[in-house]
Amino acid sequence: MSIYQVGLLVQVCINILLGMSVYVALSTRQLNLGAAGFMAVGAYTAAMASIAGIPISVSLLLGMLGAMVVGLLIGLPALRVSGIYLAMATFAFGLVMESVFLVLPFAGQARGLAGIPPIEPIVLFVWTAVVLSGVFLLTRTQFWFRVRSIHDDEFAASMTGLNVTTVKIAMFGLSGALAGLAGGMYAHWFVYVEPSAFSVEVSIFAALYVIFGGRQSFWGPVVGATILTLLPEFARGLDSWRPAFIGVALLVILILRPSGLIGRGTSLLTLLVRRVGRTS
Amino acid sequence: MTGREGLLQTRELSIQFGGIRAVDGIDFSVHAGEVVGLIGPNGAGKTTLLNLITGVYKPTSGAVFFDGTRIDGQAPHLIARSGIARTFQNIRLFQSLTVMEHAQLALGSASSHLKSAFQLKPVDYAGEATLMGTVEETLNRFGLWDQRTQVASGLSYGLQRRLEIVRALMLHPQLLLLDEPTAGMNEDEAVEVADLIRLLRNLGLGILLIEHNMPFVAHTCDRVVVINFGRHITTGLPEEVRRDPRVLEAYLGGDHDYS
Amino acid sequence: MLLQLIVNGLLLGGIYALVALAFSLNMGILGVLNLATPQIFLIGALVGLTLLNGHAPFVFVLLGSMAVGGVLSLILEMVGYRLVDKSDIVVTLLTTVAFGLVLENIVEQVWGSQAQFFPKSDLASKIDLGPVNVTAVQLLGIGLAIVLVAGLAATVNHTALGRSLRAVAQNRDAAAILGLRVRRAEVATFLIAGVLAGGAGLLLGLNYGVISLEFGITIGISGIAAMILGGVDNLWGAVLAGPFLGLATVLGTSYLGANYNNLLVFGLLAVVLVVRPQGLLGSARHTVNRRV
Numbered sequence: 001m002s003i004y005q006v007g008l009l010v011q012v013c014i015n016i017l018l019g020m021s022v023y024v025a026l027s028t029r030q031l032n033l034g035a036a037g038f039m040a041v042g043a044y045t046a047a048m049a050s051i052a053g054i055p056i057s058v059s060l061l062l063g064m065l066g067a068m069v070v071g072l073l074i075g076l077p078a079l080r081v082s083g084i085y086l087a088m089a090t091f092a093f094g095l096v097m098e099s100v101f102l103v104l105p106f107a108g109q110a111r112g113l114a115g116i117p118p119i120e121p122i123v124l125f126v127w128t129a130v131v132l133s134g135v136f137l138l139t140r141t142q143f144w145f146r147v148r149s150i151h152d153d154e155f156a157a158s159m160t161g162l163n164v165t166t167v168k169i170a171m172f173g174l175s176g177a178l179a180g181l182a183g184g185m186y187a188h189w190f191v192y193v194e195p196s197a198f199s200v201e202v203s204i205f206a207a208l209y210v211i212f213g214g215r216q217s218f219w220g221p222v223v224g225a226t227i228l229t230l231l232p233e234f235a236r237g238l239d240s241w242r243p244a245f246i247g248v249a250l251l252v253i254l255i256l257r258p259s260g261l262i263g264r265g266t267s268l269l270t271l272l273v274r275r276v277g278r279t280s
Numbered sequence: 281m282t283g284r285e286g287l288l289q290t291r292e293l294s295i296q297f298g299g300i301r302a303v304d305g306i307d308f309s310v311h312a313g314e315v316v317g318l319i320g321p322n323g324a325g326k327t328t329l330l331n332l333i334t335g336v337y338k339p340t341s342g343a344v345f346f347d348g349t350r351i352d353g354q355a356p357h358l359i360a361r362s363g364i365a366r367t368f369q370n371i372r373l374f375q376s377l378t379v380m381e382h383a384q385l386a387l388g389s390a391s392s393h394l395k396s397a398f399q400l401k402p403v404d405y406a407g408e409a410t411l412m413g414t415v416e417e418t419l420n421r422f423g424l425w426d427q428r429t430q431v432a433s434g435l436s437y438g439l440q441r442r443l444e445i446v447r448a449l450m451l452h453p454q455l456l457l458l459d460e461p462t463a464g465m466n467e468d469e470a471v472e473v474a475d476l477i478r479l480l481r482n483l484g485l486g487i488l489l490i491e492h493n494m495p496f497v498a499h500t501c502d503r504v505v506v507i508n509f510g511r512h513i514t515t516g517l518p519e520e521v522r523r524d525p526r527v528l529e530a531y532l533g534g535d536h537d538y539s
Numbered sequence: 540m541l542l543q544l545i546v547n548g549l550l551l552g553g554i555y556a557l558v559a560l561a562f563s564l565n566m567g568i569l570g571v572l573n574l575a576t577p578q579i580f581l582i583g584a585l586v587g588l589t590l591l592n593g594h595a596p597f598v599f600v601l602l603g604s605m606a607v608g609g610v611l612s613l614i615l616e617m618v619g620y621r622l623v624d625k626s627d628i629v630v631t632l633l634t635t636v637a638f639g640l641v642l643e644n645i646v647e648q649v650w651g652s653q654a655q656f657f658p659k660s661d662l663a664s665k666i667d668l669g670p671v672n673v674t675a676v677q678l679l680g681i682g683l684a685i686v687l688v689a690g691l692a693a694t695v696n697h698t699a700l701g702r703s704l705r706a707v708a709q710n711r712d713a714a715a716i717l718g719l720r721v722r723r724a725e726v727a728t729f730l731i732a733g734v735l736a737g738g739a740g741l742l743l744g745l746n747y748g749v750i751s752l753e754f755g756i757t758i759g760i761s762g763i764a765a766m767i768l769g770g771v772d773n774l775w776g777a778v779l780a781g782p783f784l785g786l787a788t789v790l791g792t793s794y795l796g797a798n799y800n801n802l803l804v805f806g807l808l809a810v811v812l813v814v815r816p817q818g819l820l821g822s823a824r825h826t827v828n829r830r831v
Contacts, residue, residue, distance in 0.1 A: 103799055
């Protein structure tokens with residue numbers, strides 16, 4: 001595999017994690033439009049740790065933890081608002097983080113941080129696989145029914161004896177952690193971070209991956225991020241029209257199939273099997 | 281108000297929203313093994329009262345006691361776990377969850393989130409013990425066993441209403457709050473609900489029933505509490521309350537036929 | 540010096556007010572955060588620039604910008620908003636994002652991705668008003684902002700259309716049942732918001748002499764901030780918060796530097812959203828509206 005293809009796969013992994021970050025929060029009806037902010041926390045934390053000599057995997061873990069803590073901290077006030085106001089608040093949070101890293105003296109400010117030790121692709125892929133497997137297993141537990149019940153009817157869920165507050169905050173923490181890992185991976189792959197890498201666009205696209213791929217299933221963000229990241233590769237001629245293409249594709253999905261490409265009961269395996277079954 | 285302390289006891293319970301006293305100094309009780317009907321015109325404060333009892337609202341004054349312990353202002357999920365379960369005026373099921381998943385969610389709600397995060401999915405709950413036998417027996421009795429893998433949104437209205445009650449029962453409640461359980465039902469279905477309520481009462485549950493269906497109330501309730509404008513009007517046996525001029529006055533202009 | 544900054548801040552605030560109004564109309568009446576507004580703003584400016592370069596008379600340029608803004612907004616309404624599930628905030632939000640992506644691409648292809656510069660014109664010459672100086676453009680900007688706001692206020696308060704807008708803002712379903720033309724109100728909302736955004740874009744370009752996508756997004760964010768501070772459902776809130784924010788931005792940037800200024804503004808925004816989501820002047824009922 002060429003270095004270019006590896007790089008593409010790395011980008012897919014990062015984007016899947018970002019999409020997954022939005023997905024877990026969205027599963028409790030909390031739209032997180034500040035994924036880039038959590039990504040920045042993870043990236044800078046991991047970068048500074050590695051530069052200080054800490055082994056890369058530990059740095060990645062620290063990045064995840066840092067972002068998770070921020071997520072938990074944000075999760076508490078987030079309970080006070082819902083819907084579009086929560087989305088705007090997280091959006092504002094993302095903007096705040098970008099500004100924070102522009103002013104923090106030890107984070108390199110506008111110059112950013114360079115000299116981050118590079119990560120082996122295989123390590124990155126293993127991290128991605130392990131963490132995603134963890135999230136996948138989580139969606140297969142009794143706990144995930146609680147998450148879904150909160151999504152379907154928060155009020156009834158609390159009347160059914162579930163501590164909705166704890167679950168919602170926990171999902172925000174998880175959302176932060178996943179975006180934080182994406183950030184850490186970004187930092188060690190591109191070996192350079194600067195605030196402009198964690199812009200509004202990143203947060204918006206993270207949400208796009210989930211909405212496009214499907215927000216009712218673990219595989220939604222996986223498929224969404226993969227397709228939208230690899231799209232330009234298969235549409236070389238459309239290169240200069242890529243944003244418009246994505247925009248139109250998204251519009252089509254929103255109009256025709258608002259729950260996303262992958263519906264609820266369809267597991268990826270079933271989809272594949274059906275596809276294969278149809279062609280043979 | 282003196283007398284035998286109830287399983288549920290409210291004392292001078294009041295709540296104010298802005299300038300409006302939605303519930304104003306209400307004292308009443310529900311005892312174990314008793315069915316109490318709560319009636320009053322629309323807007324009288326019945327559902328608000330339910331919300332006060334279940335911890336959705338914190339009273340501005342007064343108190344709620346459950347089994348001797350003061351519970352007003354406690355978090356709703358804790359109140360639910362301590363033995364008070366309810367159904368809703370408008371059906372509030374988890375539309376994407378199946379019948380079985382509703383049952384197991386309610387059954388398992390007492391365990392910690394952390395523990396549930398490590399319990400992988402297919403767990404056989406069919407044999408778990410509930411108030412009315414095993415889960416399978418309970419679902420069968422409600423005609424929901426065959427539909428146990430059907431998601432809530434795919435159920436008929438009648439089955440959805442029943443699932444709401446099943447979910448409430450899976451919480452092992454001592455006190456059951458039913459908010460208009462026969463709304464939208466025909467007479468046969470209502471009779472089934474009446475039988476169920478009588479069964480639960482005989483099992484020792486205390487039941488508070490909000491209803492507009494007066495014959496149903498007369499048929500199932502041991503006592504009836506009437507409220508209007510958030511205030512207690514009268515309490516008594518169904519036949520007494522029916523003839524009470526104050527109650528008739530409260531309903532004047534409404535669409536209830538008291539013949 | 541301070542006085543000059545204040546004047547500049549107020550005039551920037553006029554532009555913010557227009558953008559905030561554009562956002563506020565969509566949010567307050569339809570519950571939609573229209574993230575295609577920065578792109579509409581940008582295209583309004585670019586079309587104006589093209590007309591200016593073609594030596595069109597100024598009135599024509601202004602009307603052109605506003606018209607383009609209105610048309611683009613209408614297209615968004617017909618192709619996006621109308622066809623999707625309006626009760627889902629995620630869907631409506633991302634519909635506007637999708638549309639914005641398309642617009643962005645069009646800008647890149649037609650005008651290129653670099654910043655575009657406005658030609659030097661008489662309008663940019665400074666007029667001495669004692670301790671401060673202003674450009675004709677700045678005066679025009681504030682004047683236009685006032686006219687547009689007054690026009691909007693008149694429409695909202697004194698016309699049948701305005702009544703349906705206010706009714707839909709309160710309760711869409713009730714408005715429909717009462718026979719009010721909800722569709723017309725939705726279309727009108729998008730149209731007016733687009734007109735305001737297009738006009739504001741032109742004003743910004745003339746004022747600063749340059750326009751770019753980054754600029755558009757920055758102004759867009761400030762517009763959202765002003766909308767939130769003033770109260771999402773309160774149009775006058777947007778009008779007052781605009782100049783307030785403009786002042787704060789100019790003064791803040793001058794004394795603290797752009798980054799600290801942003802930090803403060805966005806931080807304030809985040810806090811307001813959590814502590815008092817209805818903003819300084821909005822009514823709390825809007826935040827418990829089932830639509831949002």
